Amino acid sequence: MELQQLRYVCAVADTGSFSRAAERCQIAQPSLSQQILKLEEDLDAKLFDRLGRSIRLTEAGRAFLPHARSVLQNVEAARSSVAVQQLDVRGSVAVGVIPTIAPYRMPGYTARFTEKFSQARMRIVEDMTPALVEGLRDQSIDLAILALPLRHKDLEVIPLCTEPVFAALPRDHPRAGSDSLSLNDLRGEPFVMLRDGHCFRDLSIAACSSARITPNIAFESGQFSSVLAMVGAGVGISMVPEMAVDPGAACCYTRLSDARARRTIVLASLRGRTFNLVQNAFADVVTAMEHTRRHDLSSP
Amino acid sequence: MELQQLRYVCAVADTGSFSRAAERCQIAQPSLSQQILKLEEDLDAKLFDRLGRSIRLTEAGRAFLPHARSVLQNVEAARSSVAVQQLDVRGSVAVGVIPTIAPYRMPGYTARFTEKFSQARMRIVEDMTPALVEGLRDQSIDLAILALPLRHKDLEVIPLCTEPVFAALPRDHPRAGSDSLSLNDLRGEPFVMLRDGHCFRDLSIAACSSARITPNIAFESGQFSSVLAMVGAGVGISMVPEMAVDPGAACCYTRLSDARARRTIVLASLRGRTFNLVQNAFADVVTAMEHTRRHDLSSP
DNA sequence: TACTAGGTATAGGCTTTATCTATGGAACTC
DNA sequence: GAGTTCCATAGATAAAGCCTATACCTAGTA
Numbered sequence: 050m051e052l053q054q055l056r057y058v059c060a061v062a063d064t065g066s067f068s069r070a071a072e073r074c075q076i077a078q079p080s081l082s083q084q085i086l087k088l089e090e091d092l093d094a095k096l097f098d099r100l101g102r103s104i105r106l107t108e109a110g111r112a113f114l115p116h117a118r119s120v121l122q123n124v125e126a127a128r129s130s131v132a133v134q135q136l137d138v139r140g141s142v143a144v145g146v147i148p149t150i151a152p153y154r155m156p157g158y159t160a161r162f163t164e165k166f167s168q169a170r171m172r173i174v175e176d177m178t179p180a181l182v183e184g185l186r187d188q189s190i191d192l193a194i195l196a197l198p199l200r201h202k203d204l205e206v207i208p209l210c211t212e213p214v215f216a217a218l219p220r221d222h223p224r225a226g227s228d229s230l231s232l233n234d235l236r237g238e239p240f241v242m243l244r245d246g247h248c249f250r251d252l253s254i255a256a257c258s259s260a261r262i263t264p265n266i267a268f269e270s271g272q273f274s275s276v277l278a279m280v281g282a283g284v285g286i287s288m289v290p291e292m293a294v295d296p297g298a299a300c301c302y303t304r305l306s307d308a309r310a311r312r313t314i315v316l317a318s319l320r321g322r323t324f325n326l327v328q329n330a331f332a333d334v335v336t337a338m339e340h341t342r343r344h345d346l347s348s349p
Numbered sequence: 350m351e352l353q354q355l356r357y358v359c360a361v362a363d364t365g366s367f368s369r370a371a372e373r374c375q376i377a378q379p380s381l382s383q384q385i386l387k388l389e390e391d392l393d394a395k396l397f398d399r400l401g402r403s404i405r406l407t408e409a410g411r412a413f414l415p416h417a418r419s420v421l422q423n424v425e426a427a428r429s430s431v432a433v434q435q436l437d438v439r440g441s442v443a444v445g446v447i448p449t450i451a452p453y454r455m456p457g458y459t460a461r462f463t464e465k466f467s468q469a470r471m472r473i474v475e476d477m478t479p480a481l482v483e484g485l486r487d488q489s490i491d492l493a494i495l496a497l498p499l500r501h502k503d504l505e506v507i508p509l510c511t512e513p514v515f516a517a518l519p520r521d522h523p524r525a526g527s528d529s530l531s532l533n534d535l536r537g538e539p540f541v542m543l544r545d546g547h548c549f550r551d552l553s554i555a556a557c558s559s560a561r562i563t564p565n566i567a568f569e570s571g572q573f574s575s576v577l578a579m580v581g582a583g584v585g586i587s588m589v590p591e592m593a594v595d596p597g598a599a600c601c602y603t604r605l606s607d608a609r610a611r612r613t614i615v616l617a618s619l620r621g622r623t624f625n626l627v628q629n630a631f632a633d634v635v636t637a638m639e640h641t642r643r644h645d646l647s648s649p
Numbered sequence: 650t651a652c653t654a655g656g657t658a659t660a661g662g663c664t665t666t667a668t669c670t671a672t673g674g675a676a677c678t679c
Numbered sequence: 680g681a682g683t684t685c686c687a688t689a690g691a692t693a694a695a696g697c698c699t700a701t702a703c704c705t706a707g708t709a
Contacts, residue, residue, distance in 0.1 A: 050424060052352060053667085068685060080668050082687060094431045095623040099686065100503070102677065105488070107623040112434040116427030123423055124350060127416030131394045134412040188405070202705080203401065323395045323407040353696085368656060380697045382657060401705045402656065502676080 052124060054088040055117040057081050058096060062114050065104055140327035141170035145181035145193035148272060149249045150314060153292040154194065162334045169327040177246045185319045191328045194335065196248050197313040206315040207332070209339040212291040214256070214310035215302040217276070219283045225301035232260035232307050239267035239285035241276050249312065253288045256309040274298075314339075352424060354388040355417040357381050358396060362414050365404055440627035441470035445481035445493035448572060449549045450614060453592040454494065462634045469627040477546045485619045491628045494635065496548050497613040506615040507632070509639040512591040514556070514610035515602040517576070519583045525601035532560035532607050539567035539585035541576050549612065553588045556609040574598075614639075 060070035060081075067085070071078040089095050096110035106114065134140075146155055155173060162171070174181070174190055182201055184190035199206060216235060218225045224234060242264065243250040257264045267285040270276050273293040280287050281299030290312045294302050316335055318324075324332070360370035360381075367385070371378040389395050396410035406414065434440075446455055455473060462471070474481070474490055482501055484490035499506060516535060518525045524534060542564065543550040557564045567585040570576050573593040580587050581599030590612045594602050616635055618624075624632070 050352065050428065051667095052350065055427075066685075067687095076667090077669055078686075079670085079688080084667080086687085092428060092431045094435050098619075098622050100619065100621050102685070104686090108440070108625050109431045109434050109623070112430045113427055116423060116430055120420055120423045120427060123416060123420045127355075127413055127420060128350065128392060130412045130416055131392045131409045134409050135394050140408070319398075319400065321400045322398050323409070325408050366656075367658095376696090377698055378657075379659080379699085382659090383696080386658085399657065404657095 050088060050091055051084075052121070054084045055120055057084050058088065058110075058114065058117050059121065061085065061097060061104060062106060062110070067104065134325065136326060138166055138326060139168040139170070140325040141172065142192065142325075142328045142331045143172040143174065143184075143190040144331065145174045145176060145184050145190040145195070147178055147181065147195045147248060148175055149243070149247060149290070149293065150194055150196070151175045152272075154314075157338060158194075158331075158335050161338060162331050165334075166327055166330055169330075171331070178248045179246075181317075185317060188319070188322070191318065191322075191324065192332055192335075193317045195315065195317055196252065197315060199315070199317060203320050204317050205320040206317045207336060209314045209316055209336065210343060211311055211313045213304050214252075214288050214290055214307075214312060215294055216305050217280045217287045217289050217294075217298075217300045217302055219280055219286070220299055220301050221283070222286065222301065224303070227303050229306055230303040231305060232257055232262055232310070235286055236260075236262050237265070240264040241268045241270070241279045241285045241287040242266050243273075243276065244269045244271050247271075249290065252309075252312060256288070256305075256307055259309045260307055350388060350391055351384075352421070354384045355420055357384050358388065358410075358414065358417050359421065361385065361397060361404060362406060362410070367404065434625065436626060438466055438626060439468040439470070440625040441472070442492065442625075442628045442631045443472040443474065443484075443490040444631060445474045445476060445484050445490040445495075447478055447481065447495045447548060448475055449543065449547060449590070449593065450494055450496070451475045452572075454614075457638060458631075458635050461638060462631050465634075466627055466630055469630075471631070478548045479546075481617075485617065488619065488622070491618065491622075491624065492632055492635075493617045494614065495617055496552065497615060499615070499617060503620050504617050505620040506617045507636060509614045509616055509635065510643060511611055511613040513604050514552075514588050514590055514607075514612060515594055516605050517580045517587045517589050517594075517598075517600045517602055519580055519586070520599055520601050521583070522586065522601065524603070527603050529606055530603040531605060532557055532562055532610070535586055536560075536562050537565070540564040541568045541570070541579045541585040541587040542566050543573075543576065544569045544571050547571075549590065552609075552612060556588070556605075556607055559609045560607055 057070060057074060060073050061067060064070045064073060067082055068078050071081040074081060085096065092109070092113070094109040095107050096113055098105045098107055151173075159171065159173070162169075174184060176184070178195050178199075181190065181193040181195055182199075182204065185193055185204060194209070197206070216224075216230050224230060227234075242253060254264065268279050270279065273289050274295070276287050276289065277293075277295055277298035277300050279285070288305065288310070289302075316332060318332075357370060357374060360373050361367055364370045364373060367382055368378050371381040374381060385396065392409070392413070394409040395407050396413055398405045398407055451473075459471065459473070462469075474484060476484070478495050478499075481490065481493040481495055482499075482504065485493055485504060494509070497506070516524075516530050524530060527534075542553060554564065568579050570579065573589055574595070576587050576589065577593075577595055577598035577600055579585070588605065588610070589602075616632060618632075
């Protein structure tokens with residue numbers, strides 16, 4: 050049984066004639082005849098009585114016809130369900146973001162995105178990198194904004210920006226106000242760091258390692274605002290990415306010259322995944338905003 | 350979109366793998382891959398994400414899948430609706446019969462038929478030939494039992510029996526008790542005849558014409574029982590087919606030797622029509638019973 | 650790193666089949 | 680009785696489905 054055959058049956062039932070049905074179906078009459086015969090053979094039942102000039106449904110035909118119509122309607126429903134889904138601006142997107150980016154970027158992303166897609170359902174998950182990677186894999190989140198390095202080959206990343214890392218020093222620190230600073234200059238200082246699990250902690254420690262420093266960690270916190278507060282209180286020094294630099298905190302910031310003192314933010318997704326309209330749009334917003342930011346910074 | 354493609358999609362969704370789906374569908378994996386790709390192209394949407402080893406439905410796929418399953422179920426429903434209809438012993442049959450046969454044969458037919466098909470719905474229409482022919486054409490009746498001649502090329506007839514015609518004479522008629530009689534012997538007698546419209550009236554008049562008689566019609570009635578009663582009362586003579594011969598009536602019967610004095614009963618149906626199980630069974634019962642009757646009459 | 654295994658996409662050939670044109674045959678019309 | 684209409688049949692052609700072989704990719708492993 051083929052869908053074409055069902056279309057032909059319906060056409061014959063509607064027009065009451067093989068010839069007119071063939072015309073409506075845009076095929077030659079013998080082709081339609083053959084397909085009807087083939088279907089009848091397949092079903093082992095005649096569907097039409099050929100009574101000279103007129104064609105009439107047999108009882109089997111009357112039993113079959115509503116099902117045939119139903120199948121064809123269903124096929125159209127299947128087709129349009131996909132089309133609607135493809136264009137649906139009410140789709141949903143789940144975005145993961147690490148805590149050391151979330152407060153600085155997500156408000157801007159979501160505001161811009163919601164302007165254009167007010168009907169979309171958006172879910173934001175703030176968690177650390179391993180949880181987000183897992184989320185991408187099990188598709189509980191669609192996109193993630195996080196920092197390199199990422200050594201998962203099943204993920205696809207789009208670079209968003211690379212930002213310098215700044216040393217955060219108490220205002221009364223001897224090096225406060227320096228034009229330039231490297232980690233080597235901070236050897237032996239007590240460090241305030243993010244808690245274990247934060248990728249920026251790993252980045253910081255890796256940068257220290259490159260500078261042959263084993264940091265002496267005096268305090269740990271889960272967020273930069275606490276870190277900066279502790280630095281301002283003189284507990285130690287720290288490193289923060291540019292976006293976390295807060296002039297309101299009682300710290301001095303100096304850009305670190307170390308090659309490793311850079312953080313690259315990326316938009317990550319599962320390699321090979323397909324996205325809906327809303328998900329693609331969110332990704333577009335994020336990349337466009339970061340592109341604009343680079344442009345704004347470099348031009349003036 | 351083809352039904353095969355829908356089967357493949359369901360198989361992939363069920364097994365989570367193109368290879369296993371191909372195995373289940375009894376085809377080579379590339380063939381299945383091609384068909385899925387073709388469908389995706391047709392729908393202009395990816396249905397599956399190929400993520401290395403595992404396959405997952407996209408959102409479009411999730412939207413599409415239930416419709417695909419529904420279509421396939423519907424196709425099966427269509428197929429089985431025909432199969433059930435073909436085998437349904439609860440089908441219906443409408444049988445037309447002319448009044449000059451009905452009382453003599455229908456009781457036997459229906460009794461035998463109902464024995465085997467107690468669940469069938471049977472409708473019996475007793476009317477004269479033109480109405481029955483019209484009924485066959487508009488399919489308000491499926492089969493008709495009537496007498497030749499029938500010169501409608503759109504009808505198909507199966508002969509059931511050919512019976513002699515008897516002269517019915519009052520018991521005190523001079524020719525009553527004759528071994529042999531022809532219409533010529535009855536020239537000038539007053540005739541009792543069926544009313545206009547009955548085909549046996551036409552047959553009777555045609556037989557008279559062949560014998561060069563223009564019957565003088567003294568009385569007309571709608572049924573043989575009245576005819577015979579009038580004959581017995583001496584109103585006139587008449588002609589009746591063998592099955593109408595009633596020893597209980599006050600008549601003498603003598604077989605007419607005229608070549609035209611014969612009635613052929615047939616089972617008629619619309620040429621090219623298709624019958625359900627019950628209709629075929631009724632036709633079988635009728636022909637079998639008439640065949641048996643001929644056999645019973647000829648053998649002893 | 651290289652190699653194997655598991656899985657999908659691509660390429661090329663073969664076979665089936667849906668469609669076409671031309672024609673036959675039956676029934677209806679003028 | 681010729682012409683028309685309509686469905687079925689026959690033979691040819693072109694498309695499409697399926698096959699085998701193979702390339703390609705990822706993941707796991709020596």
